[in-house]
Amino acid sequence: MSESTMNVESTVIDGSFYQPLESTRLIRSSNWSPNDTTIRSSKTIPCVTKSEQQLYKLYAQALADSEVTHDWSSWVEMMTINCQKCCSEAEISHPIAFRTGRQSQLSRNIRMLQIERDSWLLWNRARDTLNNTRQDLPEVIPGSSDRLIVEHHLLNNPQLRMAKAVQGWLQTTKLDERYQTDLKMAMTKLEPKRIYWEKTCHFLKSSYNANIPNPYITCLDFDAAHKQKRRLCDTDEQEENDLLQIVFSLLRVGEYSKAKNLCKSTGYHWLAALLSANELYHDENYYCSEANDIIYPVEGNQKRIQWIESMFELCMDMRLKLYERAIYGLLCGRIEALIPVCKTYADYLWAYTSCYIEQEIHHILVYAHQNELNDVDKHRVLSNDELGNHQLKMTTIFDEILADCPAHIRDEALLPFNQIEKYLILANYDRLFDSILSFLHTNESNGSLLRFSTHICLFLYEQNHSENFNQKNFIEILTTYIGHLIELEFKDLVCYYISKLPLNNQSTLMATFLDTLSNRQDKEHYLKQGFTYKIDIDTSLLKLAANQQREQTFDKNNTDEIISTNLKNLNENDHKQLEALKLLTTFLSTQTLDALRFANRICRYFLNDAKYEGIRIALSYFPHDIDIHTIEANNRQQSEDDLREFKAFGAYIAAIEAIQRWSEMHQKQQQQQDNTSSVVRDDQAYLPIVIKACYGVFDYAQGWLLDSTNIHQSLPDNESRQIEMSILRHKCIPMLACNLFRIFDLIKEDQETFRLIVFLSDNRKQQLYSLFSKETLNSVLSLTEHAAERCLDRKQQQQQTDDTTAISYFL
Incomplete structure (x- = not known):
């Protein structure tokens, strides 16, 4: 597509704002109302940053390029990169907006752009679930690798693949600049130590007397506080609380290695060992070539099944600290232990998804090793009601969140982007389109939501997934986006998106678009552009002429x-x-x-x-x-x-x-x-x-x-x-x-x-x-x-x- 075709004319004020656009909502133009496909828009036109103006063009350009190369994976990546670039540029313009009195407005725009970027990240990670692509993996040698057993199962289980993608996405989006800064500031409070509970240890060595009543523990076993029903020194108690919270924060963003290193540097080797015990067992020496003389270390926990059983009970021990229980619950997949520390809808979704993954892995390994267990272990593991009582499924996770979460989390879960992401994760495209239309009909749409949802719909349509959704919904969504472009005066993009409609709808929209143009030279220009995109110009003109018909009374008696x-x-x-x-x-x-x-x-x-x-x-x-x-x-x-x-x-x-x-x-x-x-x-x-x-x-x-x-x-x-x-x-x-x-x-x-x-x-x-x-x-x-x-x-x-x-x- 030529640069002139995709040109977006813009006027900029104060270096960042498009002059005619004032607010954060879409409006319905008085000149825009195509046939039965009603354009849904909100009450006012959004304020669009200069960088966001470019985003409309970049989206269209990336889509046009992908049609030539047929490389849709690169297209999704490019959409993510473009959105990230737009976010960065908008954040740079924030000081300018502060001087012009539009700080709050720009802040809302930046937040919506960030959510749009995060949604592209989700789709970028999850799109492989559309196709069940197999990879070459070695056959599993019995007793050699739990990791390969899980990887083989992962190839045949699209729900588990999607759950892993969603978990990685939630960890990536959580680890933003602010979160990293908060983590670094919290970690500076923790001093490197050779042993944990340093102050309590010092007390035991210096002033402990068995004849004097003592509220503190008398040994340094990591479970001494529970066995003796005593406490630590106040400083050690606070430091341990801080450490557990920081470790959980690191696990929340997938930083397991950093969490283990932090535990080791502060003397909590037992906690580092617990984190390592969750790793899947794998012995590379079974799979290396016979000519290789190198002996590889064995990875993971060979007794993971039994360890999970212990953790499943331990994480619900109310004598443990809140974040300690949450860490154990995360490692074994017990959602009840994680819910109390979840603060946002994203936290809830991450917790449920992580627990689903751990439960699936546990059941995969149980059935893979059931012949290796002795009769006692087999009976205990396979008949454990607690492990099977709350078996999560990816298809029901969202319903369970809504059923168990507080009101403010439920409200957040029902926000437009979160609902769209939900149906993308579930690959329920019919409900996805219905959800998008629902937001358009109730005027809850905005530029970012409409832009993202339209291009997701285009992606699914181009990838021949139209049998999974109602094509009329696709037409209405794309029609609404075209109306949005017209309202924003991005007319050079309109013909391109009209060409994405089914053939029998292109002429109607093209005629309606021409009807919004007051200058005949503009009409001639866009007619030529429409011809370039292979739109049926003859039919469009005839429909334009039909649109100009007006009711008139022919009364011979008057x-x-x-x-x-x-x-x-x-x-x-x-x-x-x-x-x-x-x-x-x-x-x-x-x-x-x-x-x-x-x-x-x-x-x-x-x-x-x-x-x-x-x-x-x-x-x-x-x-x-x-x-x-x-x-x-x-x-x-x-x-x-x-x-x-x-x-x-x-x-x-x-x-x-x-x-x-x-x-x-x-x-x-x-x-x-x-x-x-x-x-x-x-x-x-x-x-x-x-x-x-x-x-x-x-x-x-x-x-x-x-x-x-x-x-x-x-x-x-x-x-x-x-x-x-x-x-x-x-x-x-x-x-x-x-x-x-x-x-x-x-x-x-x-x-x-x-x-x-x-x-x-x-x-x-x-x-x-x-x-x-x-x-x-x-x-x-x-x-x-x-x-x-x-x-x-x-x-x-x-x-x-x-x-x-x-x-x-x-x-």
């Missing part, structure tokens, strides 16, 4: 609407219709019957409103000598009546213009009574042109605005078209005849009056007098009566003159 020769100005809707006609005649691939029919439709409207200038403009868009050979060959037989109708409007406009021209001449004659010679000659000379133009309407071949074939009877709009043409015949022909009668009356052309009245009553000429209303007929008869009286007067005067002449002769 005498107030009888057409006059007075000029009426065109309004905005009229100009839009003419622009649509201009585009039809310019951009359609063939000179078209459809353009001619649209021209006739708007000419009927203009004629009904006496807007003759609109008819003149419409006529000018077609060749002056247009005939049936001008129409494309396959439509020539169907265009006969349309061509006759089109030329009928031309004949009528010629008659109106002739009458208007004659009226101007007659007014000059009235103003120049003293010098009438030249004016009268012009007036008299122009009268035959007026008569010819009017008779061109009265004597129109086979009738003015009448069809000569039955072609239109099969068209859906034939009934309304026939009604409109009939009403216009009843209005226009009487009006034209009355104007001509008045001209004859003004200049006393009585013979022309009689000729016209005879013509109108001629049966061979469709009895045009039948189109006249009673009032109009009375007016015509009155004018005819005046003409007859003048003829009789002239005859009587002539008779008197002849008699006088005769008498004079005889005298």
